[in-house]
Amino acid sequence: MSKISSNRVIRYTSLVMLFIIQLLFLLAIFKENNSTIALSFFIVLISFLLLYSFFKSPVHHHKFTYEKVYIAVWVPIGAVSCYFLNHQFGLGSVFSASLVGLAGALIPYLNKKSDYLSHLPPAIYCGSFVGMSNTKVAHDIYFILAASICTAVLLIISKSLLNGVGGKLGTLAFAGVAITYLILFLFSRS
Template sequence: MRKENFFFYYILISLSILYIAFKNNDSIINRILILGIIVFFGMAIWDHFYEIKELIQVKSKIRKVNFENILLILGTTFAASITWHINHTLGYGHIIANGIVGIFVGLLFSKQKAGAFYIASFVGMSGEKIVSSMFMAGLIGLFAGFVIIFSKEVYDGIGGKGGTIAALSTQIVRLLMGLFI
């Protein structure tokens, strides 16, 4: 997938999530807040568009499957599953579960891999109504790993990318599961 396409899909998916949140909310205060978020998102996209445009190379590179990417995908799968297990099965809560996984991946892996695994552990912090099982957390973590690989250069160094990837991965997998189950 070309970087330009990923940026475009990121904008479309983010706007669709905000639209669904706006449409399904009956409270006028919540709708005003969501409209404010949409305006802020639009201003941020407009502000960063030209900066990101310079970072995105027009040439499309074919990404080779390598062991680093396989390790990253497996690690994100396990990080999300383990966080969910510590959170729900062992009952330690979402913050402690995320902290435990964060400490272990920070000590055992490089900065880049630890960051990716920590992002995936955000998935395991979700409530049981959102992510209903450890298998589902692992599936979402797997999807998050792919999103992390394809979005390495997009918004590099900008805050909020990890939470956005976790939320985006969760919503897309839940949508796909809803279509087939």
């Protein structure tokens, strides 16, 4: 298999997985709100529009690249920071994520010439979305660590996917939390 075709397989597999995650997210929202037939039709319509936009919009580069691991390692730092601000200090999830995001945004100003520091804010902010998790899902700090590591892996492999699309970091965080929850659920049943 050539490198170009393997990159295409990775890209389309990633897009299909992202579509499935977004579809499951929509289904969870509507299930929670006791959806009707009209809302079910709305889910199907949005799903087809999302799928169409994934394959027709220029949301990825033709060259598949990876995020550097030493950038993605900041995802767990952002997640743990937000988790502690949210649950230990009682600041609330939105305010905690805002503080962590602000701190991450200020880090490049420590050394404006540093290329490394300029790449940290998105990783930290992505981690803060993981740290926003409710205690019904994220029972303890170990879950947050596992989910943030999963999210960091997703961030690494999705560098060249969905560039310029709003919500990429939040979607990655949701996927990391959902995958971690699913793995723990499956292992707790056996």
